[in-house]
Amino acid sequence: MNEQQNRTTRQKSPVTVIGLGPMGQAMTRTLLTAGHPVTVWNRTASRADGVIAAGAALAATSREAVEAGDLVVLSLTDYRAMYDVLDSSTESLAGRTLVNLSSDTPDRTREAATWAAGHGATFLTGGVMVPAPMVGTEAAHVYYSGPEEAMKSHLATLALLGTPRYLGDDPGLAQMMYQAQLAVFLTTLSGLMHATAMLGTAGMKAREALPELLSSADSIGDILRAGEENPGTALDAGEHPGDLSTVTMMGATSDHIVETSMSLGLDLALPLAVQTHYRRAIKDGHGSDNWTRIIDSIRGPR
DSSP: OOHHHHHHHHHSOOEEEEOOSHHHHHHHHHHHHTTOOEEEEOSSGGGGHHHHHTTOEEOSSHHHHHTTOSEEEEOOSSHHHHHHHHGGGGGGOTTOEEEEOOOOOHHHHHHHHHHHHHTTOEEEEEEEOSOGGGTTSTTOEEEEESOHHHHHHTHHHHTTTSEEEEOOSOHHHHHHHHHHHHHHHHHHHHHHHHHHHHHHTTTOOHHHHHHHHHHHHHHHHHHHHHHOSSTTHHHHTTOOOOSSOOHHHHHHHHHHHHHHHHHTTOOOHHHHHHHHHHHHHHHTTOTTSOGGGGHHHHHOOO
């Protein structure tokens, strides 16, 4: 490290990163590149080898890692792992900001915020919306929620990981957005694999099928935006105009997908789930409404 890099590092606040899976490693490298001194800790110490070579300092214990700076970033499997890692370090949490970028449920996230406050720490929740190789790039964005003052205080540092999108004080809200985004992502992946398997029964290779299917997936956003200047406005108003597509029409399509999948011997879990949404809406008398009416049964009884 040359003298100019040394001066840059001295000017930047120290950051601790706990959890060195691919995401934690990517965040550590991004922070190091920006000149922050970074202390790391991981239950499997060997995972730190690469980031130590890049300039990170390895703490001997999680407590030592926590005490290395005021900002502690957690990238773990779930929130249970946070307690496992930090239960021996609770006396050192007071006055520090914990930024937990791990996945779990909104309720567990809120419980964790209360736990952190009980130990004198400030708690921010985050959801990183890109894979590890994209952390720190212009394409990266991260949802956050929790105390606004803490968000403002560490904004410059957190912005290095990806564009911050602050959602409000509720610590569960960023986690909710993260899970909502993953619901779209995972169901889309399952849909793509189901469609690829379907075409495979006709002899089409995945390398031929996926480009066509991905093109279709890419167009969904444009299709929805074309139907409404501000998507979601009609939903908020409880309006489901069936002038472009109806529950009955889309339901018939879902029936065809189920029948085709059944005839091909494919797993029916996904197409049956989709079919159920339309059948419930038709049963409730909404066959002539727009397909968005399926949200009623998804929301459940009110």
